[in-house]
Amino acid sequence: MPQHSHAPTRICPDCSGHATAHIATGVRLRDGSRATIPVTCPTCHGASTVARLLALVAKAV
Numbered sequence: 001m002p003q004h005s006h007a008p009t010r011i012c013p014d015c016s017g018h019a020t021a022h023i024a025t026g027v028r029l030r031d032g033s034r035a036t037i038p039v040t041c042p043t044c045h046g047a048s049t050v051a052r053l054l055a056l057v058a059k060a061v
Contacts, residue, residue, distance in 0.1 A: 010049040015041035019048040 011017040022036040029035055040046035 010051070012041055012044040012048055012050045014043040015048070017048045019044055019046045 012019065019041045021039050023039055025035045025037060027035040041048075044050050
């Protein structure tokens with residue numbers, strides 16, 4: 001059987017596919033939980049993927 005070649009991965013090289021993180025502010029809410037701020041990756045803008053050319057350049061480096 002022929003082997004299929006898969007397209008190169010387009011995962012963002014800066015966030016490794018984890019595009020959004022929640023950072024604790026250190027402030028506690030009334031119910032005792034911590035207040036968090038969602039922060040998105042500036043390279044992929046929260047999409048976890050980038051353009052194919054950027055992904056190929058990142059693998060070459």
